[in-house]
Amino acid sequence: MSGVSGAKVAVIGxxxxxxxxxRLALTQGGEVHVSDLRTxxxxxxxxxxxxxxxxxxxxxRHDVARLARADLVVVSPGVSPDAPVLRGLxxxxxxxxxxxxxxxxFYSGSLIAVTGTNGKTTTSVLIAHLLExxxxxxxxxxxxxxxxxxxxxxxxxxxxxxxxxxxxxxxxQLAGIERLRPDIGVVTNLSPDHLDRYASVQDYYEDKRxxxxxxDVRSRWVLGASPGVEALAGGAxxxxxxxxxxxAEGRHAFVRDGTLTLRVERxxxxxxxxxxxLLGGHNVRNALAAALTARLAGTxxxxxxxxxxAARALPHRLEPVVERGGVLxxxxxxxxxxxxxxxxxxxxxxxxxxxxxxxxxGEDYRALRTAVAERTRAVVAYGAAGERIAEALRGATRLAHxxxxxxxxxxxxxxxAQPGDIVLLSPACSSFDMFTDYEARGRRFAELARxxx
Numbered sequence: 001m002s003g004v005s006g007a008k009v010a011v012i013g014x015x016x017x018x019x020x021x022x023r024l025a026l027t028q029g030g031e032v033h034v035s036d037l038r039t040x041x042x043x044x045x046x047x048x049x050x051x052x053x054x055x056x057x058x059x060x061r062h063d064v065a066r067l068a069r070a071d072l073v074v075v076s077p078g079v080s081p082d083a084p085v086l087r088g089l090x091x092x093x094x095x096x097x098x099x100x101x102x103x104x105x106f107y108s109g110s111l112i113a114v115t116g117t118n119g120k121t122t123t124s125v126l127i128a129h130l131l132e133x134x135x136x137x138x139x140x141x142x143x144x145x146x147x148x149x150x151x152x153x154x155x156x157x158x159x160x161x162x163x164x165x166x167x168x169x170x171x172x173q174l175a176g177i178e179r180l181r182p183d184i185g186v187v188t189n190l191s192p193d194h195l196d197r198y199a200s201v202q203d204y205y206e207d208k209r210x211x212x213x214x215x216d217v218r219s220r221w222v223l224g225a226s227p228g229v230e231a232l233a234g235g236a237x238x239x240x241x242x243x244x245x246x247x248a249e250g251r252h253a254f255v256r257d258g259t260l261t262l263r264v265e266r267x268x269x270x271x272x273x274x275x276x277x278l279l280g281g282h283n284v285r286n287a288l289a290a291a292l293t294a295r296l297a298g299t300x301x302x303x304x305x306x307x308x309x310a311a312r313a314l315p316h317r318l319e320p321v322v323e324r325g326g327v328l329x330x331x332x333x334x335x336x337x338x339x340x341x342x343x344x345x346x347x348x349x350x351x352x353x354x355x356x357x358x359x360x361x362g363e364d365y366r367a368l369r370t371a372v373a374e375r376t377r378a379v380v381a382y383g384a385a386g387e388r389i390a391e392a393l394r395g396a397t398r399l400a401h402x403x404x405x406x407x408x409x410x411x412x413x414x415x416x417a418q419p420g421d422i423v424l425l426s427p428a429c430s431s432f433d434m435f436t437d438y439e440a441r442g443r444r445f446a447e448l449a450r451x452x453x
Contacts, residue, residue: 005029010067012085013076014038014059017099019046020153021074024106026053027157033070035062035085064088074102077143077172080197098176100142100167103152105179108161109137112293113180115169115211116188116224118340119286121148122278122314123188124168126290129311131164134294134303142167148314164297171207172197181214184296185221185238188289190228191339195362196430205232212236222293224285225251241296243288245281253288260288260308264295270305277311279318279330280347287311316442318344321449326419329449332426333442338363341428345371348424352376353417355409356393357383358429358441365392365428372396378416382409384433406434406441410448423449 009025011018014036025032032055036043039059047057062085067073073089073096080086089096104111114124121144128140128149139162140149152167171194190208198204209232215221219238223229225248233240241264243253252263260270276287291304313319316333323329328350335341336358345352345368354376356368365388372379378398381389390401400416402409413423431441 003028004072007031007071008033008069010035010070010073011076012036012062012067012073012096013079014043014046014050014057015076015078017078017151017153018074018076019050020151020157021076021099021102022050022055023053024103024153024156025074026050026055028106030072032056033066034058035067037062062088064092068092068094072097072102074099075176077170081172081175082197096176097178098173100152100169100173101177101180103156104165104167106156107165109139109163109165110183110297111181112164112166112184112186112297113169113182113211114166114186114188115171115174115208116186116229117191117193117208117337118335118343119188119282119289120168120186121334122283122286122317123186123289123293124166125149125314126286126308126311127186127293128166130290130294130299130304130307131166131297133307133310134299136297136299137163138166139164140166143170143173144168169211171204174210175207177210177213179214181216181219182211183218183220184293185211185215185219186289186293187211187221187223187229187232188286189224189226189339190232191337192363193337193339193361196360208232209234220296222289222296224289241292243285243292245285253292255284255288260284260291262291262295262301262304264292268301270301271308276308278313279320280344282343282347283318316438318347319442321446322453324453326421327414327417327453328422329446329453330422330424330426331442331445331449332424333431333438333445335426335428336430336438337361338365338367338428341426342368342371344424344426345375348375348422350420350422351418353413353421353423354379355382355413355423355425355445356389356427356429357381357386357409358427358431359383359433360385360388361430363428365389368428369393369396377418377421378413380409380413380416382406383427383429385429389428406444407448410445411452414452
């Protein structure tokens with residue numbers, strides 16, 4: 001059943017997603033129990049809010065026996081798949097669903113779901129932007145983060161339903177779906193990631209594959225043109241539309257003679273690549289994916305082109321910070337895996353001084369050697385992963401291993417850069433050794449860049 005009136009609903013995790021799911025369940029008449037191991041002030045404040053609305057809130061522990069008695073268990077994406085509470089539920093044969101899976105049961109418009117390893121936030125935001133600037137009714141949410149959009153359940157709480165919902169879905173969120181079926185599903189690309197939370201890369205891919213779980217003949221798929229994405233889609237039913245850098249058989253969005261182009265019913269030029277106000281070649285691919293999706297959603301080509309011209313870089317995603325003395329400082333703090341960093345390097349035409357480091361996620365940094373050798377003037381390795389990065393890249397470029405604080409890292413980059421260079425924070429690691437999240441890392445980089453530039 002889609003409704004939860006009178007049902008016992010348990011929500012595990014009291015972050016933004018858990019809070020939104022609990023509020024949604026309460027508005028639908030559910031008997032709600034929420035638990036979180038954390039007891040800090042922000043978590044307690046969210047718990048007090050939900051308790052005032054009628055929820056039962058438990059902080060500091062998870063009562064597995066009580067959770068197991070619920071009719072429906074909703075898990076926030078921040079809860080690790082191997083968390084003891086989930087293992088305890090699994091031992092009792094209890095299934096759970098992710099917060100977006102819960103949310104979409106209360107949606108009444110059409111659903112666009114976006115996943116992939118890299119580019120999914122930019123693509124999701126661009127899709128919503130293109131629909132909105134064309135006058136379409138749209139709501140953006142899911143895994144977007146950074147304050148750019150709310151949790152999926154927040155969209156279901158709106159008074160008026162939009163024509164289109166656009167959700168970014170992480171592998172953790174896809175792991176807990178049962179019925180979710182996008183009208184248009186988008187897979188940007190695929191490469192190893194989150195090996196700190198998955199036992200193997202294949203486990204990560206299997207969760208990504210679940211976007212196709214409920215595919216049928218009505219489904220439409222926008223797929224990055226790569227063998228990995230094709231293998232992920234397998235034999236899933238529906239109609240496939242592919243995007244890639246250059247024209248090719250079976251591609252529906254590409255760059256022809258320097259112009260972003262769609263080929264759905266007929267070939268339609270959008271705008272010259274030089275007029276796209278987003279830095280980097282990978283953002284051209286994100287724009288192609290978004291444009292193709294908007295076209296499939298019925299948006300006129302002229303409106304798509306106008307929307308792309310009005311697009312702006314998202315925070316911490318190849319975001320220019322300052323340019324002084326001929327050196328451009330660029331914040332790509334959201335690049336938390338090797339593939340994202342390699343894509344950023346390959347997208348830039350100027351020599352790069354690359355800041356590389358943070359909390360190690362277990363990837364092989366040797367995969368960066370070719371791009372580093374071809375594109376960088378120097379690499380500044382730092383943080384918890386700094387030693388392993390330095391070992392992996394030794395001999396590929398000029399290398400500095402900084403063991404001090406982040407200020408020393410940025411000052412070392414400033415001393416190394418020459419006019420015409422880009423100083424690029426694209427760390428290929430998570431931020432949790434020095435910062436609370438990638439946003440805090442990016443903000444600090446921008447502050448320091450403006451000081452030392």
